[in-house]
Amino acid sequence: GQNIDQPTEMTATEGAIVQINCTYQTSGFNGLFWYQQHAGEAPTFLSYNVLDGLEEKGRFSSFLSRSKGYSYLLLKELQMKDSASYLCAVTDSNYQLTWGAGTKLIIKP
Amino acid sequence: IAGITQAPTSQILAAGRRMTLRCTQDMRHNAMYWYRQDLGLGLRLIHYSNTAGTTGKGEVPDGYSVSRANTDDFPLTLASAVPSQTSVYFCASSEGAGQYGYTFGSGTRLTVV
Numbered sequence: 001g002q003n004i005d006q007p008t009e010m011t012a013t014e015g016a017i018v019q020i021n022c023t024y025q026t027s028g029f030n031g032l033f034w035y036q037q038h039a040g041e042a043p044t045f046l047s048y049n050v051l052d053g054l055e056e057k058g059r060f061s062s063f064l065s066r067s068k069g070y071s072y073l074l075l076k077e078l079q080m081k082d083s084a085s086y087l088c089a090v091t092d093s094n095y096q097l098t099w100g101a102g103t104k105l106i107i108k109p
Numbered sequence: 110i111a112g113i114t115q116a117p118t119s120q121i122l123a124a125g126r127r128m129t130l131r132c133t134q135d136m137r138h139n140a141m142y143w144y145r146q147d148l149g150l151g152l153r154l155i156h157y158s159n160t161a162g163t164t165g166k167g168e169v170p171d172g173y174s175v176s177r178a179n180t181d182d183f184p185l186t187l188a189s190a191v192p193s194q195t196s197v198y199f200c201a202s203s204e205g206a207g208q209y210g211y212t213f214g215s216g217t218r219l220t221v222v
Binding site: 004008033041042043044045048087089096097099100101102 | 149150151152153154199209210211212213214215216
């Protein structure tokens with residue numbers, strides 16, 4: 001079966017750096033996604049990793065280790081607008097997505 | 110603006126009533142999906158369609174049905190609503206088999222009373 005774990009909630013300070021972890025066990029692997037979801041809104045795409053390593057995109061970076069079933073999303077220079085839920089999702093061998101429950105990130109001034 | 114349109118935005122529905130949630134996309138994506146999102150549970154797949162004319166069951170299909178008569182439209186029907194179907198429903202689409210990520214509609218907040 002599929003299983004994805006990520007922390008339920010994290011708190012960080014404006015201007016700081018935060019790392020949101022995601023661990024997974026799936027039958028086959030064809031990539032890992034990170035999505036951002038503001039309260040009351042739809043999820044929006046942040047990143048996609050299929051190979052091991054770090055993908056950097058502005059203030060956001062995503063890391064993947066396939067051998068460890070592990071990923072993290074790194075957010076730098078935090079802004080108040082980064083307060084949102086961050087969803088980890090993994091595609092299996094049939095390209096079906098399994099979603100984590102999401103990590104609610106609270107940014108404090 | 111290209112994307113996915115869902116309707117209605119929100120609805121309060123009496124238990125036992127029939128309801129169809131509408132979803133239309135203009136990106137010519139082959140694959141479409143219906144998810145429900147409940148607090149603490151994340152997104153759960155209800156039904157999906159890999160291409161027009163085909164549909165499949167997801168993780169939580171009971172009580173729901175879908176159809177895919179053409180590429181653009183993917184309605185979700187609750188034949189006889191129950192309170193446990195109170196949720197936020199998201200329609201999504203993807204290019205190919207989903208390996209490029211999903212585009213989501215803005216969601217329908219449904220309350221069954």
